[in-house]
Amino acid sequence: MKHLLSTRDLSTDDIVSIMAMADHMAEINSRAVPKVPALRGRTIASVFFEDSTRTRLSFETAASRLSAEVMTFTASSSSVNKGESLRDTIETLSAMGVDAFVIRHKSSGAPQQITQWTDASVVNAGDGWHQHPTQALLDAYTITRNFNELNSLHGRTVAIVGDIKHSRVARSDIDVFTRLGAKVVLVAPTAFLPTSLDGWGVTTADSLDDVVGVVDVVYMLRIQRERMDAAQMPSLREYSSLFALTPERAARMQSHALLLHPGPINRGVEMIVDPSLVPGSRILQQVTNGISIRMAVLFSLLGGDATTTLSNGVEA
C-alpha cells in the first residue's frame, strides 16, 4: 500500500490487519516509555491546509512514538497565504526530503491530486466532505474491541446521526462498518442526506427516537451551525427536537450500546446530554485509539516488511 486516500483503497483484510497492528501499538502506548525506533530516519510532513487540533496532534504523536521526524506545516502561517499553489507547496516540501505526507484539506480529492506531484506516500487526514479514513479505522477499532471482536461487526447495527451529506467521517465510517458486516442506519433530515445513496448499503430513519433504543452504536456527528444558517436547512430547534442526543434519549440506549462522536462536540446542538454521564460513551477512548491506529497506518505505509521491522523495533 503506497497511499491511504480513502477507505475504498483498503481491502477488508487490510482493515482487519491494520486493527491487529493497532493492538500491538496500543501495547507500546501502554508502556512507561511509549516509543519505538520503528520509523527512525523517516520524515513525515504533517500538512494541514485546514484547521485541526486533534487529528494533527494525533498523527504527530503517532509519528513521534515511532521515532519518525515530523515536519509541521499549517496553512494559516505559510506560503499558501502568499498565493502559492497546492502543487508548488507539495513539490517544495517534497524537495526537502519527505517520506510521507499527512494531508488535511478543505477540498474533496486534494490528497488524491497531491499524489501526482510527489513520490512520497500520502495519507488523507480528512478532505472536504469526502473521506477521513483513519477516523473510520479508529472508530471500527473502538467498536470491535469493545464488543470483544477482532474482525467483524456482523449482527451489529450502527446509527449515524446528523449531517451525513457534509461529513467525510460518515462516508468513511459507512464504508468500513458495512464491509465489516454491520447494518448502518442514517438518521438525518433530508437536507443533510446526499442526493443519492445508491450503492451505500444503508437504510435511513426520520428521527433518533425511531432507532435509539434498538441499535448497538449511536454515532453522533458534529453539526456545524453555519450550515444550519443556510436558508434551505432545517432550523436548529427542529433539528435538536428530532435528532439531538438528549438525556431522555440516552437513557433509552441499550445497556451494552456505545456512544461515539468524532469531535469536536457541539454541546447544546447535537449533544444535549453530557457525554460523561452516558455509560456507553467511548468518545475519549476514540481519541486514545486514534494514536494506535495512526501508528499502525504510518507503519504500514513506511515500515517495509511489517511484522519483522515492527518486532525489531519493539525489541530495540
Next chain:
Amino acid sequence: MSANKASIVIRGATVVNPDEMFVSDVRIVNGLIEAMGDALTGDIVLDAAGCYVSSGFVDLHTHLREPGKEEAETIESGSRAAVLGGFTAVVAMPNTDPAQDNVATVRFVSDRGRAVGLCEVIPSGCITVGRLGAQLVPFDLLANEGVTLFTDDGTGVQDALVMQRALMTAKRLNLTLSQHCEVASMTVGAVMHDGACCSTMGVPGWPSAAEEEMVRRDIQLVRMTGAREHFMHLSTKGSVELVRAAKAEGLPVTAEVTPHHISLTDELLTGFDPIFKVNPPLRTMADIAALHEGLVDGTIDAIATDHAPHAGHTKEQTLDTAPPGMLGLETALGVVNTAINLSPQKIAALMSWNPAVIANISDHQGRPIAVGEPAHIAVWDTTTVWSVSRDELASRSTNTPYHGMELRGRVRHTIYNGQLVVQEGKALA
C-alpha cells in the same frame, strides 16, 4: 479580405449538400466556388478521395479569451484551432475582460479576428452590462457592429423580468438571445452533476433541475414575447423534453449540444481530475441517450463546442476551485462521429447549416457547395482513426478531456474565403 489568386481544386470528394450527395471535383478561384465537375485542374490540387466536402463548420459557442485571458487563448490561436476542426466561423463568447457589452470591445474582437484572417470571428454580445443580470446592453449599437447573438454565457439571466425585457427588445430588433440555463441559487459551489458519483465523492452538485427550471421559464417568456431564443449546451434529459415540447408548440426556439455532453459521463470525475469539470456538468448515460435522441429527431439543431481554454496552472487546483471548461474545437468532428452514428448530411446540418442560420450568417456561411458560392469549405472524413494528444493542439491551452483517446473521423482540409488554411490536417498559417 484578399482572396488567394491561385486556384484550388478539391479532387475526388463526395459533395454534401442538403438536397443531395454526389462525387465531384470543386475548383475555387478568388474566394468563390468557380467550377464543379470531373478532372478539374488547378494550381493547388488537394487529394480528397474518400472524404466529404461541405460548407465549413460554424461554432455557436467558442471562448477565445481575448481580451483578458490571453495566457489561455488568443483570437489567433483560437482561430487556428477552429480551422483545424473544420470551422470557418466561430461565435466568440462575451465573457471576456472587459466583457463584450460595449461597442469598443465588440469591435476589437471583430477587428482582431479579421486581422488574423483564418476564419470568421463573430463577437456575441452580452445581454446585460457586465453580465451582471441587471441592466440591458445597448442591443441596437452592438447589432450595428455585426453582433447577431446575445448571451450572458457563463451565467444565465437570473431575473425573469430582465429576461422578459431583453426578449421584448430582441423581438423588436429581430435579434436572437442565447441562454446559458442555470438557476444560480441551486448551484452554489457546484462541482459536478448532482448524482450518485457526486454523493460518494462529497462535493456540491449541479442538479439537473437547475438547468431545466430556467429552460422551462424561458420557454414561457418566449411564448409571451414571440422572440427567438437559442438554448445553449443542453445537458439533461428533462431539458431535451422541454425543448421538444416547445418546438411542437411552434415556438421560435433552437438548441445546441456540445460534443462532450454526448460522449462523456460524470463517472470520469471520480478521480477528482479538474480536466473533466465543465459547466453544465457531464451527466449520466440516460442524459446522453436523451441528447442523442434529440439530435436524431431534430429537437437539437446544432453541435456547438463550448471550447473553453484554461491555462495549465488553473486546472492544477482542487476540483472545487478549478474553473469549469474544456477544449473542443479541434476534436469536435471526431468526438461527434465517434459518439453517435450520423449521416454526413446530418453532421453537416448540425455543424454547419443549422448553426449558420441560428447565427444569422447563412447568407455567406453554411451554404451549399455550388458554383458561385463563397468558398468557406471543410473537407473531412468519418473513417480516419486518430489519437488525441494535448501536446499537439493548436490551442494555447491543453485542457482536452480526450487526451490519449482514439477518435474516428477527422478534418483534412479547410478553406476560408478561398484561402487554404488547413492542408492534410496541418494549419498553414
